[in-house]
Amino acid sequence: MALKALDIYKLLPKKNCKECGDQTCLTFAMKLAQGKGEPDACPYLDDNAKAVLGASTRPPIQKITIGMGSRAFTVGEEFVFYRHEKTYYHQPGIVYLISDMDTEESIREVARQVRENCLTRIGIDLLLNGVAVRADSGSGEQFSRAVRIVSEGGDLPLVLIAPDPAVMEKALEICGNYAPVIGPVTPDNVTEFCEFARKYGVTLVLKGDDLPGLATLSEKCLSQKVQNLMLDLSGSSGRYVREATLTRQLALSREVTAFGYPVFMDASESGLSGVVTGIAKFASVIVTPPLQKPEMDAALVMRQNIYTDPQKPIQITPGLYRIGTPGKDDLVFLTVNFSLTYFTLQGYLEATRRSCWLLIVDTEGMSVLTAVAAGKLNEFVIKDAITLFKLADEVNHKTLIIPGYASPLSGRIEEVSGWNVIVGPRDAAEIASFIEEELKV
Amino acid sequence: MNYTYSPGWTTAVREVIIGATPDEGGTRRISYRIGGEQDLPFIGSSGHKPLIAFEICDDPAIWPEVVRCACTKLIDRPADWAAYADTVLRADLIRINLTSTKRRNFSDFDGVIKTVKSILAATSLPLLIEGSADLEIDSEVYQRCGEAGQGERLVLGTAEAARYRSVAAAAIAYGHCVIAQSPIDVNLAKQLNILLREAGVADDRIIIDPYTGALGYGFEYTYSTMERIRFAALKGDMDLAMPLISAPSDSLTVKEVRESVYSHEAAIAWEVATSVAAALAGAVILVVRHPGSVPPLKEAIDTLWTEKEGV
């Protein structure tokens, strides 16, 4: 169970020497209680304190970084069961699966897809994360051949799937130092795999027959001083959901610290719906055969949605923005500071191939319709933005084009701001035809 | 050793029965119980399996382009379209969206009722009817739909805070259920249920629609609102202990689907992804519009539901 700050304080040396970086032992204890600090920061802990604190103050779910360099990704270190309790922090890596029996071209092609596929939404690049190589051949040579092909770029995080330690060792000789994830670790090979973990610093994926078996394996690894672990909860989606829910609950409540590790999910049987299940329900690495482009996009967007911080919509800074190189006579469009709105609109404005101004007012990150409904987009906010961002200094005219959904405000905007208002279309996709047909400019 | 965790649930979601067989006073070949869950979605041994509803309309002008292309031969024949959804797609439920009533100056009430009756004859699955969206005509539309389906335990929609009386009255008069829709907010969902109860709708005749924002355009709010409604219900809030419905139809018109070169694949992927996530958040009726979405969604729900007993 989680320790309270006061319980932790009792274990500390109470020197108040500030060497941990905190002002007092008590503030340090409070930090540890929130899972925000490392006990090791205090150099004076006795062995008992170290043992007790080590197990109970690390985040309820261990943080693990997979791969090296710019494509490395971090998982774990989660604190809540529901995203609305705070937020989910580390989105799952989506990893494409190949077999070591695949041809060289097809392996290269999958690696290329993972490397290059990129969906840009609301100014954020959504990427796939890595490649999983599965040893179907049973041969160490064959396996390491496939791993070598994927490693050529030297950038993609790897998952190596080979239960036979002899086969695994061949691959580790190639990429062991690049922080791959390796498995499946079972009672049969746990000793050898712990050896690998110590030698290369790799992360182990533990596979038990059932949850008690998984817990036993996890404890065994910890007793061998191996702490970078993941729990393989693959299986039918139904079983996955139940096991992932239960382990997450038991990890967060710290009732079973053996489950305090990120979850690994093999979704190769269940396709897109399996990937979605993993995203929604606590997976940290999801292995899937390459998806069709539309499925991949849906999965990436689902991941972006579920891992958005519920407390703050993704916003952009209010201001007067330029599309192209607008001059004094160019059109002025008005919109809100919700990122999604801005980027959608920007795309369509750029597609018109004409320069214009975009006045973005602060609606606390709400979309047009939501902001109108909530009263966050109103004539006063707009008037203030016109003044604050010195719109009159930039253009020769006094005409604003507002979103179609803001039409109920048009009269009041004109009254309060003194600017003329033209109501634009509701859907930004119609902006080009609106400019041509309605404005005739 | 077997692991368990008790989050302290005290209450079950209410059961709602939709559709009526001849024994139950209707003409449907099957009726469903939905709800009844005593734990989180797909956990534990209680509750009923989520259902898939296929949604059609009686005036395709405002229907998503991609669905119009996928259903070309059926698009103007709602009864045949419904039969196809039943026998070919094998949906669990049919939802007819009376889009014709959303046209300006609509007045063809007889035509609409004829359509509803023809669908009731063309399929023996339970029916959801999505009616008008205009206070002026609501009363007539819902009264007449309710009457046309008397005894069938239809699901009438949509009740909203600003206009729920007509739907409620028709449901009470003819023994139907009601979909209560609020804009992605737990408290608004609760308030609307209270309003409906005060209007005389029984609690076990209400299905909550917390509104499904499109994937990539607000779906995360819907997801969390569904989880919160479910959580509140299990913790004992009886005003929220009604089953949830999700219709990810907005996902069919987002830019990424509309502008995709693989528009059908995109429509299916976005509808299925949204529906699966909604089911994981607690929705037990999933409404889709693209015919290609039904088979993969069915399979997904089946796999989520299998081996449900024990961990």
Ligand code: B12
């Ligand atoms: C997600 C969502 C929310 C989220 C907020 C998301 C956010 N950051 O804004 C949450 C759940 C918090 C929310 C809250 C509310 N919501 Co809300 N919400 C939505 C939802 C599902 C999607 C909104 C969205 O993200 N759209 C996408 C963005 C990109 O759209 P957009 O900003 O409008 O931009 C488009 C156009 O306007 C146009 N455009 C943009 N700028 C410009 C500029 C020019 C010049 C032009 C020409 C065009 C243009 O281009 C864009 C693309 O086409 C809509 C339903 C829907 N389908 O729209 C309801 C909706 C907007 N919400 C609604 C309501 C009522 C509310 C609440 C008042 C309810 C409540 N809970 O009290 C609150 C208000 C907020 C508050 N008090 O806190 C209603 C509004 C009803 C109405 N017609 O007025 C809607 C329509 C739902 C409904 N059917 O009832 N909501």
Ligand code: SF4
């Ligand atoms: S370093 Fe240790 S003893 Fe010194 S203030 Fe911090 S907790 Fe206290």
